Amino acid sequence: MLKKPLTAVAVASLMTLAACGNSAGSGDSGTGADGVAMGPGVTDDEISVTVISDFSGPIAQGGIAGSLGVEAKIDQVNREQGGICGRKVVVDKRDTKYDPQITTQQYRAAAPKNLMVAQFVGTAGLNAVRANIERDKMPTLSASINTQTLDLPNVYVAMPPFEVELINGLTWAAKEAGASASKKVKVGFVTSADETGKVYLDALNHAAKATEGLEVVAQPTYTNADTDFTAQVNSLKDAGAEIVMLGVTPAQIAGIIGQSAQFGYKPTFVSSSGAWASSLGKPLKGLLDKYYVSGGYGTLNDDNAGIQALTKARKAYAPDAKPDNFEVGGWINGTVVVEALRKACEAKDLTREGVMKAMTGLKVSFDDILPPIDLGDGNSIVSFQSRINKIGADGVQEPVAEFFESEAAKSWDAARRK
Amino acid sequence: MSRDASPASDGPPALRTTGVSAGYGAAGTAVTDLSLRVPQGQVVSLLGPNGAGKTTVMRAVSGLLGLHRGRLTGGRVELFGKDVTGARASQRVRAGLAQCLEGRMVFPGLSVAENLASGGHVRRYRGGALTEARDEVLTLLPRLGDLLDRKAGYLSGGEQQMLAIARALMSRPKLLLMDEPSLGLAPRIVEQVRDIIVSINEAGTSILLVEQNARMALSISGYAYLLEGGRVYAEGTPEALEQDNDIAAAYLGAGTAPVTPRGADS
Amino acid sequence: MTLFLQLGFQGIALGLVYGLIALGFVIMFKGSHTFNFAHGQFVAIGAYVVLVLLPRMPYVLAFIGAVAITVGLALVVERLLIRGLIGRSVTVVVLATLGISTMLHNAVLMVWGVGSHDSVGPVGAGTTKVGSVVLPNSALATVAVSVVVLAAVAWFFQRTRHGLALRATASSQEAALAQGIDVGRMFALSWALAAFLAVTASIFLASFPRVVSPSIGDLALIAIPAIVIGGMDSLMGAVVGGLVVGLTQVLGSNYLSDIGGGRLHEVLPYVLMLLVLLVRPYGLFGSRSIERV
Numbered sequence: 001m002l003k004k005p006l007t008a009v010a011v012a013s014l015m016t017l018a019a020c021g022n023s024a025g026s027g028d029s030g031t032g033a034d035g036v037a038m039g040p041g042v043t044d045d046e047i048s049v050t051v052i053s054d055f056s057g058p059i060a061q062g063g064i065a066g067s068l069g070v071e072a073k074i075d076q077v078n079r080e081q082g083g084i085c086g087r088k089v090v091v092d093k094r095d096t097k098y099d100p101q102i103t104t105q106q107y108r109a110a111a112p113k114n115l116m117v118a119q120f121v122g123t124a125g126l127n128a129v130r131a132n133i134e135r136d137k138m139p140t141l142s143a144s145i146n147t148q149t150l151d152l153p154n155v156y157v158a159m160p161p162f163e164v165e166l167i168n169g170l171t172w173a174a175k176e177a178g179a180s181a182s183k184k185v186k187v188g189f190v191t192s193a194d195e196t197g198k199v200y201l202d203a204l205n206h207a208a209k210a211t212e213g214l215e216v217v218a219q220p221t222y223t224n225a226d227t228d229f230t231a232q233v234n235s236l237k238d239a240g241a242e243i244v245m246l247g248v249t250p251a252q253i254a255g256i257i258g259q260s261a262q263f264g265y266k267p268t269f270v271s272s273s274g275a276w277a278s279s280l281g282k283p284l285k286g287l288l289d290k291y292y293v294s295g296g297y298g299t300l301n302d303d304n305a306g307i308q309a310l311t312k313a314r315k316a317y318a319p320d321a322k323p324d325n326f327e328v329g330g331w332i333n334g335t336v337v338v339e340a341l342r343k344a345c346e347a348k349d350l351t352r353e354g355v356m357k358a359m360t361g362l363k364v365s366f367d368d369i370l371p372p373i374d375l376g377d378g379n380s381i382v383s384f385q386s387r388i389n390k391i392g393a394d395g396v397q398e399p400v401a402e403f404f405e406s407e408a409a410k411s412w413d414a415a416r417r418k
Numbered sequence: 419m420s421r422d423a424s425p426a427s428d429g430p431p432a433l434r435t436t437g438v439s440a441g442y443g444a445a446g447t448a449v450t451d452l453s454l455r456v457p458q459g460q461v462v463s464l465l466g467p468n469g470a471g472k473t474t475v476m477r478a479v480s481g482l483l484g485l486h487r488g489r490l491t492g493g494r495v496e497l498f499g500k501d502v503t504g505a506r507a508s509q510r511v512r513a514g515l516a517q518c519l520e521g522r523m524v525f526p527g528l529s530v531a532e533n534l535a536s537g538g539h540v541r542r543y544r545g546g547a548l549t550e551a552r553d554e555v556l557t558l559l560p561r562l563g564d565l566l567d568r569k570a571g572y573l574s575g576g577e578q579q580m581l582a583i584a585r586a587l588m589s590r591p592k593l594l595l596m597d598e599p600s601l602g603l604a605p606r607i608v609e610q611v612r613d614i615i616v617s618i619n620e621a622g623t624s625i626l627l628v629e630q631n632a633r634m635a636l637s638i639s640g641y642a643y644l645l646e647g648g649r650v651y652a653e654g655t656p657e658a659l660e661q662d663n664d665i666a667a668a669y670l671g672a673g674t675a676p677v678t679p680r681g682a683d684s
Numbered sequence: 685m686t687l688f689l690q691l692g693f694q695g696i697a698l699g700l701v702y703g704l705i706a707l708g709f710v711i712m713f714k715g716s717h718t719f720n721f722a723h724g725q726f727v728a729i730g731a732y733v734v735l736v737l738l739p740r741m742p743y744v745l746a747f748i749g750a751v752a753i754t755v756g757l758a759l760v761v762e763r764l765l766i767r768g769l770i771g772r773s774v775t776v777v778v779l780a781t782l783g784i785s786t787m788l789h790n791a792v793l794m795v796w797g798v799g800s801h802d803s804v805g806p807v808g809a810g811t812t813k814v815g816s817v818v819l820p821n822s823a824l825a826t827v828a829v830s831v832v833v834l835a836a837v838a839w840f841f842q843r844t845r846h847g848l849a850l851r852a853t854a855s856s857q858e859a860a861l862a863q864g865i866d867v868g869r870m871f872a873l874s875w876a877l878a879a880f881l882a883v884t885a886s887i888f889l890a891s892f893p894r895v896v897s898p899s900i901g902d903l904a905l906i907a908i909p910a911i912v913i914g915g916m917d918s919l920m921g922a923v924v925g926g927l928v929v930g931l932t933q934v935l936g937s938n939y940l941s942d943i944g945g946g947r948l949h950e951v952l953p954y955v956l957m958l959l960v961l962l963v964r965p966y967g968l969f970g971s972r973s974i975e976r977v
Contacts, residue, residue, distance in 0.1 A: 055798075056790070056793055058898075058902075060793075060798030060898075061797075061800065064798060193945050193946030194945075221941065221945075222937070223946065223947050223949070225950045226933070226950075227698070227889075227933075228694050228695075228698050228933065228937070229937075230691050230694045230934060231691060231937040231941065234687055234690065234938070238687075254800075254895050255893050258892055259893055261809060262811045262893075263811075263818050277799065277800060279800045280895070282801070282802045283802050283892065283895045284893070322799075482861055485857060507864065508861070508864045508866045511862075511863065511864025512864060516862075519858065519859060519862055523856055524859070525855040525859060527851070527855055527971065528848075532851070535845075535848055536848055536849065536863050537863050539845065539848075539849055539852075539863050539865050540863075540864035
């Protein structure tokens with residue numbers, strides 16, 4: 001704990017030096033030879049976009065895989081179509097180490113050199129630079145797919161948020177358990193003891209109320225310092241929760257599921273897609289038959305045109321990379337970036353305003369990775385669809401049902417927007 | 419002023435330094451071109467005012483200069499005829515050297531028994547051998563026998579000095595360096611220390627004694643060196659030195675307290 | 685009551701692991717006057733080496749191999765990077781160990797990537813029931829091995845020639861040198877001992893259901909409040925401090941979950957650390973250095 005702030009200070013001070021002389025402006029760079037208005041990061045030959053993510057910190061596994069998805073998509077467009085608007089698209093990667101302070105420095109350094117943020121990882125970091133993003137008019141695609149980030153100005157979430165995944169997951173599990181007016185099913189929620197956790201809890205409680213036959217019996221929380229989940233598991237077990245919704249990250253999954261098994265407690269676990277990392281398949285082998293992931297988008301195992309294109313592009317771009325499902329999320333953001341830039345190019349406006357204009361009402365199809373979305377006004381949930389997956393060999397997700405959307409998710413959205 | 423006569427000896431001297439110069443980094447040279455001998459079986463004293471370089475000589479002999487960021491800049495140190503100029507402190511102890519540091523420097527958090535055991539480190543005593551060596555040492559310093567379980571930090575100054583001496587004897591040294599063993603002790607205790615030094619010497623250990631209490635030192639030494647400003651200013655037998663009026667007046671004074679010498683900070 | 689015993693046992697198991705790590709910190713601090721911030725990375729590296737060796741050999745050999753490699757690494761770091769700084773200001777040494785920590789962390793990321801891996805505990809997921817209390821075998825192994833290792837370390841310090849020499853060196857380098865103790869070798873010995881404790885702790889820090897991941901190095905730094913609570917220079921204090929932190933975390937995650945939005949138990953070890961600093965700056969078991977009378 002002591003190390004981090006010190007390192008952060010050291011790194012931050014270095015970067016303050018490096019950032020000197022750069023002014024984070026949103027000013028236009030003029031008009032290109034082809035008559036296209038050009039914003040920061042755009043030249044006659046290049047469009048630079050940035051990925052601000054954790055590449056070496058605690059969630060780097062997801063951060064790197066997510067970035068890889070964006071990079072693979074953009075590489076594909078560069079290779080197959082010679083880029084966009086006659087310009088090569090380049091990705092400027094910035095490592096935040098999942099630290100809001102470093103994130104701020106990295107954002108400031110990246111802003112003057114890039115047209116948009118193709119992918120931003122980390123809710124806390126995003127909150128730290130929200131004012132900059134607003135001032136810079138920086139179109140930003142968030143990989144932290146929750147409604148907290150969706151509500152920020154200029155920030156877009158191109159997938160169903162985690163809350164929708166959790167709500168859909170709970171309604172699915174309730175149906176599976178046969179919950180009804182005559183059959184009460186006890187449920188428990190595990191969330192982090194912070195703002196994000198509260199939002200998840202709010203969504204889950206809404207879903208529990210909206211679904212017939214559910215009774216919420218335990219709502220334990222955790223902090224990032226927790227490595228022992230005896231307390232949480234026992235509170236769920238003692239309350240008799242039959243369904244446990246996990247609004248957690250991969251760092252907690254093994255502890256909660258593993259210790260539950262040790263205490264002889266085997267409820268149905270359902271988490272959002274952000275909670276599972278395929279590497280957890282090995283230590284949890286044999287303990288995952290009642291664990292499900294509710295995902296807003298498909299998995300690498302799917303057999304459809306979108307995943308095939310992704311797999312092909314990734315093999316071409318990074319043949320040695322280990323497959324990880326966060327790639328799919330990155331690919332989705334990459335696809336949105338490409339479509340937005342194309343639309344902006346047609347309007348001859350590759351400025352930030354132009355990109356945001358292009359994003360408004362942008363409809364994107366992902367070739368069945370997830371049902372098509374409409375970005376709408378940029379502040380609305382783009383889709384209420386989720387699919388339930390189980391964990392197969394090697395920890396990869398395998399679907400057990402088709403995409404669906406629940407009334408509870410929609411009514412929760414309506415309630416929260418009031 | 420120095421006398422020609424060297425002390426008599428059989429075989430190689432316990433200690434011989436030849437043209438030793440040493441200093442501490444930027445502080446310059448503390449000891450210059452120093453040659454001295456401790457014949458086997460003798461007590462030799464190193465006298466002189468504060469800052470004359472006595473402790474530096476001790477460190478040059480024991481190999482502790484480096485710890486104080488000091489360094490030997492010239493000359494040669496031999497123990498029992500063996501060149502140890504570049505040797506590490508531990509190697510010198512294995513060659514038969516032991517020392518009582520200035521300020522006693524017992525291990526305060528360790529018990530008396532543990533302090534004694536640490537003194538036998540290089541001997542690797544096993545089982546009963548350690549107790550045997552300890553009993554042997556305790557015959558010289560019997561009072562420590564009752565304090566074995568006491569933490570050394572809780573001993574009186576006199577007891578700590580006894581412990582420092584006993585600890586040094588645990589390695590059964592052939593040459594013992596003693597740096598200011600009487601410093602800060604009551605006259606009655608100084609007498610005891612003096613008697614102990616005599617007994618150690620009588621048991622066959624050669625001794626190089628650094629003392630400000632010149633009277634006490636000379637009373638038990640066979641030979642003495644007078645240091646001033648890092649150089650040997652005079653040397654000789656105690657009788658010869660005492661006969662030299664200048665020296666006697668300047669360095670030996672009267673009684674047990676040393677006269678404040680000239681150039682105390684040289 | 686069952687839950688209390690359950691939590692208490694888990695807290696003790698976790699606390700003993702912290703104690704092993706804290707003990708390493710204290711041994712290095714006493715032995716070479718270095719507060720080694722890179723110690724957490726030794727813990728991480730130990731876990732990764734066990735992970736690599738496990739598929740190739742029996743558990744005991746993999747553990748011994750990891751100890752050998754981690755100890756070797758610690759010795760190289762000590763000799764090449766730290767030894768020359770002895771006697772320099774605390775800030776210089778601390779900055780150096782912070783730099784080494786970052787280097788080692790990045791080396792871990794380069795070699796093994798950022799992802800999580802399998803568990804590397806000596807026993808699997810099984811449990812043993814005592815009355816109504818479920819004791820995970822991994823926690824039982826943690827307690828049993830930690831107690832044996834701690835007893836062995838205590839025996840080493842109290843009863844062996846090198847243990848005594850280490851304590852003498854910790855007390856006074858000059859006096860130790862004067863006894864013919866090779867102080868440089870004692871520095872190395874203290875680092876080797878700390879590295880051995882780090883590897884021992886690592887296999888329990890990555891015991892089921894915990895896994896090997898780069899965050900293990902950061903996790904190990906929770907030992908810092910443990911050391912301050914116990915006293916920087918007290919071997920006993922390190923273990924007690926570790927237990928205090930472990931019990932605080934696990935008991936607190938249950939009994940304090942309604943206070944402070946469920947985060948109190950996360951900060952409580954640091955609160956305790958500050959309290960101890962205010963009341964007894966030298967820690968519960970640390971010594972106000974005993975001066976000569």
